[in-house]
Amino acid sequence: MAKLAIGVDLGGTKIATCLMDKGGRIVKKLSVPTQSKEGPDAVISRMRSSVYELMAKAGVTKNNVVAIGICSPGPLDTEKGVVISAPNLPGWSEVPLKDLFYREFQLPIAMENDANAATLGEYFYGSGRGMKNFMYITVSTGIGGGMVTDGKLFKGANGNAVEIGHTTINFKGPLCGCGNKGCWEAYASGTALARFAKEAIDKGRKTMIKDIEQDYNKIKAEHVFAAAKQGDHLARELLVQEAYFLGVGLANMVNSFNPDCIAIGGGLSHEWDLFYEPMMDVMREKALKANWENLKVVKAKLGSDAGVIGAAVTAWGLVLTEV
Amino acid sequence: MAKLAIGVDLGGTKIATCLMDKGGRIVKKLSVPTQSKEGPDAVISRMRSSVYELMAKAGVTKNNVVAIGICSPGPLDTEKGVVISAPNLPGWSEVPLKDLFYREFQLPIAMENDANAATLGEYFYGSGRGMKNFMYITVSTGIGGGMVTDGKLFKGANGNAVEIGHTTINFKGPLCGCGNKGCWEAYASGTALARFAKEAIDKGRKTMIKDIEQDYNKIKAEHVFAAAKQGDHLARELLVQEAYFLGVGLANMVNSFNPDCIAIGGGLSHEWDLFYEPMMDVMREKALKANWENLKVVKAKLGSDAGVIGAAVTAWGLVLTEV
Numbered sequence: 047m048a049k050l051a052i053g054v055d056l057g058g059t060k061i062a063t064c065l066m067d068k069g070g071r072i073v074k075k076l077s078v079p080t081q082s083k084e085g086p087d088a089v090i091s092r093m094r095s096s097v098y099e100l101m102a103k104a105g106v107t108k109n110n111v112v113a114i115g116i117c118s119p120g121p122l123d124t125e126k127g128v129v130i131s132a133p134n135l136p137g138w139s140e141v142p143l144k145d146l147f148y149r150e151f152q153l154p155i156a157m158e159n160d161a162n163a164a165t166l167g168e169y170f171y172g173s174g175r176g177m178k179n180f181m182y183i184t185v186s187t188g189i190g191g192g193m194v195t196d197g198k199l200f201k202g203a204n205g206n207a208v209e210i211g212h213t214t215i216n217f218k219g220p221l222c223g224c225g226n227k228g229c230w231e232a233y234a235s236g237t238a239l240a241r242f243a244k245e246a247i248d249k250g251r252k253t254m255i256k257d258i259e260q261d262y263n264k265i266k267a268e269h270v271f272a273a274a275k276q277g278d279h280l281a282r283e284l285l286v287q288e289a290y291f292l293g294v295g296l297a298n299m300v301n302s303f304n305p306d307c308i309a310i311g312g313g314l315s316h317e318w319d320l321f322y323e324p325m326m327d328v329m330r331e332k333a334l335k336a337n338w339e340n341l342k343v344v345k346a347k348l349g350s351d352a353g354v355i356g357a358a359v360t361a362w363g364l365v366l367t368e369v
Numbered sequence: 370m371a372k373l374a375i376g377v378d379l380g381g382t383k384i385a386t387c388l389m390d391k392g393g394r395i396v397k398k399l400s401v402p403t404q405s406k407e408g409p410d411a412v413i414s415r416m417r418s419s420v421y422e423l424m425a426k427a428g429v430t431k432n433n434v435v436a437i438g439i440c441s442p443g444p445l446d447t448e449k450g451v452v453i454s455a456p457n458l459p460g461w462s463e464v465p466l467k468d469l470f471y472r473e474f475q476l477p478i479a480m481e482n483d484a485n486a487a488t489l490g491e492y493f494y495g496s497g498r499g500m501k502n503f504m505y506i507t508v509s510t511g512i513g514g515g516m517v518t519d520g521k522l523f524k525g526a527n528g529n530a531v532e533i534g535h536t537t538i539n540f541k542g543p544l545c546g547c548g549n550k551g552c553w554e555a556y557a558s559g560t561a562l563a564r565f566a567k568e569a570i571d572k573g574r575k576t577m578i579k580d581i582e583q584d585y586n587k588i589k590a591e592h593v594f595a596a597a598k599q600g601d602h603l604a605r606e607l608l609v610q611e612a613y614f615l616g617v618g619l620a621n622m623v624n625s626f627n628p629d630c631i632a633i634g635g636g637l638s639h640e641w642d643l644f645y646e647p648m649m650d651v652m653r654e655k656a657l658k659a660n661w662e663n664l665k666v667v668k669a670k671l672g673s674d675a676g677v678i679g680a681a682v683t684a685w686g687l688v689l690t691e692v
Contacts (some may be wrong), residue, residue, distance in 0.1 A: 121659040130659065167466070179526045195525075200518065202627025203502045206660050209624040216539045216551075216657065217617045226655045230537075294540045297549070301532040302625050304525025332537065332549045336444040336453065337529050 049112045051365070052100065053358030054093055055160065058134035058187075059084060062351070063100045063112075066125055067357035074104035075354070085137040094150050113154040115361030116143055117163030117353050124205040129159045133223065134187075143206040156360040161208070162199055163356030164311060164348075165192025170359050172347035181305035182346065183210065184312035185292070188223075189231040193303055209236070210304075215294050225298035230295035236267035236313050239288050243270050246280055253280035269294050271317045288314075289321040293328025300333040300341060311346030318345045372435045372689070375423065376418055378483065379441040381405060381457035381510075383417055385674070386423045389681035393494050397427035397545075417473055436477040438568070438684030439466060440486030442675050447528040450480045458545065474637075479683040484531070485522055486679030487634060487671075488515025493682050496632035496669035504628035505669065511546075512554040514538030518627055522570070523626075530676040532625075536584035538617050553618035559590035559636050562611050566593050569603055576603035594640045611637075612644040616651025617652040623664060628632070634669030635691065641668045 048067050056060040063081050065073040078096050080089055094100050097114070101107065117133040127144020129135075144155045158166070165174075165182035166343055174180035174194065183191040189211030193200040211231035212224045219228020243255055243265055254273040257264050273281035299308065314321070322343075330338055348355055371390050378385040378524035383484075384403050388396040402417050403412055420437070424430065442455040450467020452458075453502070467478045481489070488505035497517065506514040512534030516523040523530050534554035535547045542551025555561055556634055566578055566588055577596040596604035613634050620630065626685075671678055 051608065079388055104538070121657065150668065179530075195523065200523070202518075202660075203629035203663065204627065204659065207502075207625065208629070209657055209660065212624045212657055213621040214538055215538075215615055216541060218539060218541075224657060297480055298536040298621075301535045304527065304530035306526035321691035334444065334529065334532055334547060336527065337525075340526065366526065 047106070047110050049104060049176035050110050051224035051358045051361035052097060052114045053354045053356070053361060054097065054114060054116045055163070055262050055354035055357050056080070056089070056093060056116065056135075057160070057353070058119065061089070062354040063096045063097050064105060064209045064351075064354045064364070065100060065104050065354070068362065070359075072355070074100055074101045075101065075351070080135075084239060086135070086141050090141070090143070090146060092144040094147075097151070100174065108151060108153065111153055112365045114147060114151060115156040115158065115163070115357040115359065115364070116147065117158050117357040117360070118143065118297050120159035122130060122157060123205055124157050124159070124201075125256045126154060126308055133296060136253060144220070146216070154361075154364050156357075156364040158360045159205065160353050161190030162201070162205070163360060164191040164352035165194060165356065166199060166359045167345050167352040167354075167356030168309050168311065171193040171355055172352060173344050174307060174317050177305075177307040179301060179303070179305045179307075179309045181303055182352075183299065183310050184346075185235060185314040186312035187287075187312060188234050189233060189295070191299070193305065210295070210299060213295070213298060215291070215298065229289070230298070234288060235294055238291075239267040239270055239284060240265050242281070242284055242287065246284070248276055251280050254278040261368050267313065271320065274320065285326060289324035289330050292325040293366050294332060296325060297332035298342070300329060300337045304337050306340065307344065309344050309346040311352055315345050328365075371430070373433050374681045374684035375420060375437045376677045376684060377437060377677070378486070378680050379412070379416060379439065379458075380483070381442065384412070385677040386419045387674075387677045387681055387687070388423060388427050388429060389610060389678070391684075391685065392462070393605070395518060395678070396429075397423055398674070399426065401459075403507060404445070405458045409458070409464050410601035412458070413464070413466070413469060417470075422473070431474065431476065431571050434476055435688045436476075436479060436684035437470060437477040437484070438680040438682065438687070439470065440456075440481050440482065440680040440683070441466065444529055445480060445482050447480050447482070447524075450478060456487060458681035466486060474649035475504045477684075477687050479680075479687040480647065481492075481680065481683045482528065483676050484513035484530070485515040485524070486683060488517060488679065489522065489676035489682045490675040490677075490679030491632050491634065491669050492517045492546045494678055496667050497630060500628075500630040502626070502628045502630075503590050504622060504626055505533075505675075506622065506631060506633050508620075508633060508637040509635035510558060510560050512558050514622070516628065517527070523562050528550035528644065532562060533622060535540070538614070538621065548679055551620070553614070559616035559619055562590040562593055562607060563588050565607055566603070569607070571628055574603050577601040578604060587616045590637065594643065595653050597643060609647060615644060615648040617655060619648060619652040619666070622638045623652060623660045627660050629663065630665045630667065632667050632669040634675055638668050673680070
């Protein structure tokens with residue numbers, strides 16, 4: 047039987063796993079809820095069980111597996127394989143995930159942060175195939191990203207390069223979860239979009255958003271999109287503003303990284319047609335022409351599978367560089 | 370006689386040239402005024418003459434020279450060797466500098482933008498030696514920079530990566546020369562510092578700056594520094610603000626590129642002690658701790674020679690990769 051690598055994507059809401067052959071074909075995929083409130087021990091145990099279940103359902107034993115790649119929210123110490131902290135995973139602090147997995151499976155274990163893994167997934171098997179300078183940006187509850195240049199992840203000194211959600215686009219702006227003011231994420235993430243909607247409601251603006259989601263505390267970006275599609279004025283204004291903020295940050299990426307292709311993934315990318323054109327207009331107005339005139343900005347292809355596919359890619363990468 | 374490479378640094382005020390041996394030793398250096406107002410033909414002719422003079426003074430013939438590396442303000446098309454435009458060089462538009470030099474000297478010609486060349490100079494022979502993820506930032510009339518990762522320049526799709534002067538730090542900010550609003554350069558360059566000084570004078574603020582430079586139109590960053598050293602209140606306020614703006618942009622660089630060392634060069638770096646500590650405080654407040662806790666931020670070592678040394682490095686690079 048052909049050798050396979052395992053990818054594990056630890057997310058705030060689900061744990062995804064997959065078996066991938068050397069050619070990038072996904073042999074089997076699995077997804078279970080993270081139930082992150084139960085804390086790291088329970089979640090790690092669920093990750094392990096998921097891997098066993100995946101192998102069992104594919105009729106594969108550990109002998110067929112060359113390596114396991116894990117991706118997780120960060121910051122991580124990818125060398126040591128430790129999750130330093132993870133804002134969306136309660137209790138996760140200095141978790142030595144690589145060691146724990148190695149002890150369980152006695153296989154080479156690779157680790158990468160979720161945005162970098164998704165970047166690799168898209169680069170090898172999605173929207174970034176064949177690109178020399180490929181950038182991936184995910185816009186959902188936060189904003190993250192990664193860059194592949196000359197076939198390699200641009201990782202920086204300790205694997206934390208391209209923390210683009212936390213670049214300032216207005217130093218006088220609102221406080222971000224990271225402690226800085228006016229981060230791109232504080233303006234253009236799904237969370238920020240929902241916050242702007244609530245602020246407008248607080249000011250007494252009439253909007254369908256309140257009918258679509260009657261619990262004020264549960265208002266999310268998706269409700270703004272739903273209202274916009276029904277012609278709601280406030281929701282449409284908010285999307286114009288969202289496209290503007292996306293464009294401002296995108297221009298910074300274009301000037302900083304000069305990619306030949308940027309793929310945008312994450313929850314907001316599902317509403318591509320609602321923001322693509324105005325976002326591009328803003329980016330072209332703000333960035334240097336030499337940096338965007340040959341640039342492609344596309345919707346990411348792999349959706350929520352990008353991370354787990356990228357995790358399996360890092361597992362293969364580990365084995366192939368060790369040969 | 371040992372083989373030598375020639376570096377040519379075309380700047381807004383001077384043309385610098387040097388002869389460098391394979392070990393990085395500068396055998397001879399020369400500098401002549403650019404006199405850019407005379408237009409491209411005169412300047413190019415002066416560049417050629419400078420190269421001949423340099424060789425003559427070093428007692429070297431073309432047979433001793435392996436290649437010529439030229440650095441110039443950009444944007445450039447480094448592949449074709451064309452200066453697309455250069456705001457500080459009147460009349461420079463689509464100038465095929467590489468072809469013109471090849472026709473004259475029949476030697477391999479390398480081209481690189483000035484910030485990238487200075488980055489290479491500092492990386493190989495200055496403050497960046499031995500660094501794996503080295504970033505160079507120059508703060509003078511504008512702000513530019515470059516990044517070397519794993520021994521190679523991070524160039525992006527067409528050599529225009531790390532155009533960091535034109536990343537937005539406040540999308541509501543003042544208009545920048547590039548057409549965008551609120552670029553880092555529009556807040557933290559020497560030009561911006563002089564502009565803030567003039568704005569304060571316009572508002573009637575008392576300051577020694579007016580005594581140090583009595584011609585309002587000639588007020589420059591250096592006059593603000595001189596006044597600050599004499600205890601001038603306005604000048605000191607402006608330097609606190611300057612350090613803040615430097616810190617905001619620096620934090621963006623730290624989060625975006627995750628370097629292990631950043632060297633700061635350009636005119637403002639001569640006043641290192643006046644801004645280093647407050648700039649670092651702002652950066653640490655704003656950037657992610659994982660990205661700065663092992664970071665070194667140092668003053669660049671090569672001063673105004675960084676560009677011409679880097680240009681000679683690109684010449685050597687051309688020959689060594691062609692071997």
